[in-house]
Amino acid sequence: xxxxxxxxxxxxxxxxxxxxxxxxxxxxxxxxxxxxxxxxxxxxxxxxxxxxxxxxxxxxxxxxxxxxxxxxxxxxxxxxxxxxxxx
Amino acid sequence: xxxxxxxxxxxxxxxxxxxxxxxxxxxxxxxxxxxxxxxxxxxxxxxxxxxxxxxxxxxxxxxxxxxxxxxxxxxxxxxxxxxxxxxxxxxxxxxxxxxxxxxxxxxxxxxxxxxxxxxxxxxxxxxxxxxxxxxxxxxxxxxxxxxxxxxxxxxxxxxxxxxxxxxxxxxxxxxxxxxxxxxxxxxxxxxxxxxxxxxxxxxxxxxxxxxxxxxxxxxxxxxxxxxxxxxxxxxxxxxxxxxxxxxxxxxxxxxxxxxxxxxxxxxxxxxxxxxxxx
Numbered sequence: 001x002x003x004x005x006x007x008x009x010x011x012x013x014x015x016x017x018x019x020x021x022x023x024x025x026x027x028x029x030x031x032x033x034x035x036x037x038x039x040x041x042x043x044x045x046x047x048x049x050x051x052x053x054x055x056x057x058x059x060x061x062x063x064x065x066x067x068x069x070x071x072x073x074x075x076x077x078x079x080x081x082x083x084x085x086x087x
Numbered sequence: 088x089x090x091x092x093x094x095x096x097x098x099x100x101x102x103x104x105x106x107x108x109x110x111x112x113x114x115x116x117x118x119x120x121x122x123x124x125x126x127x128x129x130x131x132x133x134x135x136x137x138x139x140x141x142x143x144x145x146x147x148x149x150x151x152x153x154x155x156x157x158x159x160x161x162x163x164x165x166x167x168x169x170x171x172x173x174x175x176x177x178x179x180x181x182x183x184x185x186x187x188x189x190x191x192x193x194x195x196x197x198x199x200x201x202x203x204x205x206x207x208x209x210x211x212x213x214x215x216x217x218x219x220x221x222x223x224x225x226x227x228x229x230x231x232x233x234x235x236x237x238x239x240x241x242x243x244x245x246x247x248x249x250x251x252x253x254x255x256x257x258x259x260x261x262x263x264x265x266x267x268x269x270x271x272x273x274x275x276x277x278x279x280x281x282x283x284x285x286x287x288x289x290x291x292x293x294x295x296x297x298x299x300x301x302x303x304x305x306x307x308x309x310x311x312x313x314x315x316x317x318x319x320x321x322x323x324x325x326x327x328x329x330x331x332x333x334x335x336x337x338x339x340x341x342x343x344x345x346x347x348x349x350x351x352x353x354x355x356x357x358x359x360x361x362x363x364x365x
Contacts, residue, residue, distance in 0.1 A: 009244040009306040009321040009349075011270070012256055040330040041306060041320050042347035086303065 001026075001054065004047040005078055006037060007086045015049070016081045027055045029073055035064035043087050046074045088113060089142040090179055092187060093128055093135040094195065103186045104142070113139070114150055115274040116175055119265060121165035122155040129159070134198035137179050158195075160203045165265075169203045170286055171277060178273075220288035223360050224312040225250070232325040240322040247319035248295040248307030249284070249358050255365055256322075259284075259305070262365040267305075272297070272353035275305045282364055285357040292357035296341035298349040306349050308341040309358075316341055 001023045004015045018026060026048070038044040045064040050057050066074050078087055088105040105113060117139075128135040136159040141148040158176040161167070167175060176199055180192050187195075232247060233239050241254040251257070260266035260278025267278035275297060285292060294310040308316040311327070315336025319325040329335050329344035342352045 006321070006323070008304040009319075010258070010275075011304045013321065037323065039320075039323060039326070040328075040347060041349055042300075042330070044320075044323065 001052075002049040003074065003077060004049060005083055005086060006044045006047055007042060007083075009041060013047075014081070014083055014086070016077070018077075022077070023054070026070075026073060027057070029070040030057075030061070030063075031067075031070065034062055035066065037062050037064050046078075088148055089140045090182070091138045091140075092180075092183070092191075092195070093138060094133060094191060096132055101183065101186045101191070103183050105182055109182050110145075110147060111269070112178070112271070112273050114147060115267075115269055115271060116171070116178070116277055117155070117157075117167075118150055118268065119165075120167055121161065121163040122152060123157070123159040123161050123166075124152075125154055125156050127159050127161070128156055129202060134158070134195045134202065136202070137176060139179075158199055158202065168280065169200075170280060172203055173199060174280075174286070218290040220357075221291040222288065223291045223293055224310055225293075227311040227313050227315070227317050227327055229317070229325040229327075232319055239324060242319070243321050244305075244307045244319050245279075245364060247317065247325055248293075248309045249362055249364050250293065250309065251362065251364050253365060257364040259364075262363055270299060270302050270304060272299050272351055275299060276353055276356075279356065283359060283362050285359065286354075288357045290357075291360050293360065294355060295358055296355050297353040298341060298346055299351040299353055300347075300349045301351055303348065306346070308335065316344075 001018045002015050003018060004013050006013055048061040048063055050059050050061065053059055065071060075087065088110050090103055090105065092101045094100060125138045136156045138154060138156050140154040157179065158172055180187055180195060232242060238252060241256055242252050243256045245257045245259055246253055258266050259275050260281050263281040265278060265281045267274040280286060296308045297305060299305050308318040311317050315327050315334050317325055317327045327334055330347045331345040333339055335344045
């Protein structure tokens with residue numbers, strides 16, 4: 001499973017791979033209804049890439065910026081991978 | 088990095104030094120390109136070229152040849168185009184501050200075109216006489232970019248501005264073999280010009296605009312016959328509104344609309360109809 005930080009326009013978006021434990025944590029935090037991505041230039045949200053369709057989820061899940069614990073988890077992930085300046 | 092303006096015969100030539108940010112810009116403009124040597128300067132009175140030389144043992148300066156010349160006609164494939172040479176000389180003169188007076192500056196820019204054309208053997212597209220400007224603008228058609236998920240997610244702002252669907256998330260300079268190596272106006276501009284984007288209207292061309300998020304990203308807009316600008320933020324949907332939700336038309340344009348973090352407006356450009364990008 002990979003997280004894509006949806007922020008750029010010309011350059012491809014940054015992406016990183018989740019560990020098994022991180023993937024399980026993320027799935028536990030997913031909302032019942034998906035939140036729409038923000039639109040426009042700059043930080044718009046996160047996208048979950050799930051090519052193996054694990055956890056019964058689709059291969060692509062748009063997460064938007066997220067709210068509450070999900071937002072905290074995703075934000076921490078982005079900062080951990082060096083993308084704090086893009087948020 | 089030392090710059091010497093080869094222009095005088097009796098007097099000593101003007102010499103000045105580039106500061107750190109100017110050295111970085113020089114790297115953006117000249118790295119990986121085939122550069123003229125000081126020996127290539129024409130033997131003539133008046134402006135002959137600018138000779139740039141490393142004068143520190145800084146690793147950054149060693150990315151370029153120890154001594155090279157700019158503003159000199161060259162025939163090799165990877166050389167600066169005439170437009171890039173004119174732009175580079177103009178920029179170098181700006182870095183000279185009080186070392187070069189206005190009269191010399193004007194002489195240099197006038198002489199430069201002559202120098203660049205005089206050694207041309209084969210006809211080069213950029214040195215042919217400018218064709219008349221024929222702005223070519225088409226209606227806003229977002230469905231083409233948005234309705235199919237594959238098209239929407241694999242074509243970016245550059246694809247949209249140039250109006251060429253490649254499904255490769257096209258990058259400035261990738262088609263011509265010199266992709267930008269930093270996210271600055273100068274670097275992305277140079278890469279786009281290399282692809283064939285024009286700095287001024289000289290043919291049947293579309294009007295576009297370039298902006299930059301310094302160190303982060305670039306973004307492009309394209310003008311439509313409806314009287315407003317369209318753009319496509321990355322893999323998201325093509326739109327005609329700015330970050331405030333206002334249509335980019337009327338008094339709003341890419342230079343003054345809400346561009347979020349893309350704080351630097353680099354300028355307007357023209358895209359020849361049919362231009363290929365990758």
